[in-house]
Amino acid sequence: MKTEIFAVSNQKGGVGKTTTTVNLATALSTLNKKILIIDLDPQGNATVSFGQKRVMGKLSSYGVITGQGQAQEAIVATMVPNLYLLPASQELLGVDLELAGVQNPQFYLKKSLEQLIDFDYIFIDCPPAVGMLTLNALVAATQVIIPIQCEYLALEGVADLMKTINRIKQNFNPQLNIQGVVLTMYDARFNLAKSIQNDVRSFFGDLVFKTIIPRNVRIPEAPSHGKPVMLYDFKSIGAQSYIHLAAELLQRQQGENHG
Ligand SMILES: Nc1ncnc2c1ncn2[C@@H]1O[C@H](COP(=O)(O)OP(=O)(O)OP(=O)(O)O)[C@@H](O)[C@H]1O
Numbered sequence: 001m002k003t004e005i006f007a008v009s010n011q012k013g014g015v016g017k018t019t020t021t022v023n024l025a026t027a028l029s030t031l032n033k034k035i036l037i038i039d040l041d042p043q044g045n046a047t048v049s050f051g052q053k054r055v056m057g058k059l060s061s062y063g064v065i066t067g068q069g070q071a072q073e074a075i076v077a078t079m080v081p082n083l084y085l086l087p088a089s090q091e092l093l094g095v096d097l098e099l100a101g102v103q104n105p106q107f108y109l110k111k112s113l114e115q116l117i118d119f120d121y122i123f124i125d126c127p128p129a130v131g132m133l134t135l136n137a138l139v140a141a142t143q144v145i146i147p148i149q150c151e152y153l154a155l156e157g158v159a160d161l162m163k164t165i166n167r168i169k170q171n172f173n174p175q176l177n178i179q180g181v182v183l184t185m186y187d188a189r190f191n192l193a194k195s196i197q198n199d200v201r202s203f204f205g206d207l208v209f210k211t212i213i214p215r216n217v218r219i220p221e222a223p224s225h226g227k228p229v230m231l232y233d234f235k236s237i238g239a240q241s242y243i244h245l246a247a248e249l250l251q252r253q254q255g256e257n258h259g
């Protein structure tokens with residue numbers, strides 16, 4: 001099986017990119033898949049979610065994307081079996097400037113991942129911006145997962161993201177596919193959440209996963225304990241909904257590989 005690379009992306013901040021990356025990857029790793037998370041956000045939230053510290057220099061996603069370090073050397077194990085992490089560095093903040101002068105800067109991440117063949121899935125947690133980091137993620141990826149928060153202005157910026165994805169498809173990465181849209185932080189008590197769900201489903205159609213991630217307090221609690229929510233509170237609705245999402249993702253994957 002070739003490595004499937006998911007960029008988890010939405011330039012809007014705080015919509016559940018990191019939460020989806022961490023928990024979807026954890027859920028899949030329990031199904032005997034070998035998985036890598038690349039934390040490509042200078043905030044380093046995915047790194048911290050596993051109780052790891054952001055690192056500096058070549059042993060980080062920054063080092064790898066700028067060509068100073070090798071991915072194999074920078075990858076660390078997490079407490080989850082089968083799940084590995086390429087930690088972030090705050091230095092990622094400088095990547096837009098550092099890569100500004102080089103030739104074909106959008107291919108740096110893709111090139112640095114080419115030797116990594118022993119993972120089934122790679123997840124890239126993107127920052128909330130459409131700069132050089134997100135561009136590199138979308139060029140390296142085979143699939144995009146778009147989390148959308150079920151709140152006011154949910155679709156804001158999504159048209160821009162679709163334009164960006166199409167432009168990258170045409171110019172740099174023809175195989176790029178949208179794997180799906182995940183509705184996050186859904187609160188069934190609010191009519192607004194329902195009407196947003198309808199809006200998103202009529203905009204994206206079948207691309208929207210049937211599984212909805214509800215608002216659940218266990219989800220924001222888990223990272224402060226340095227754990228994915230499945231390890232923090234397996235029975236919580238938050239953990240269970242990410243397990244459902246992982247099953248649905250695998251189903252889509254099988255459909256695509258056979259179809
Ligand atoms: N289903 C949920 N229920 C409750 N809180 C949630 C849920 N999903 C995410 N959160 C919380 O919402 C906040 C934003 O989520 P997250 O960090 O995953 O978004 P993000 O898109 O990665 O943000 P950024 O754009 O800053 O990288 C976090 O505090 C997270 O713990």
Ligand SMILES: [Mg+2]
Pocket residue numbers: 017018019041045125126127
């Ligand atoms: Mg994030």
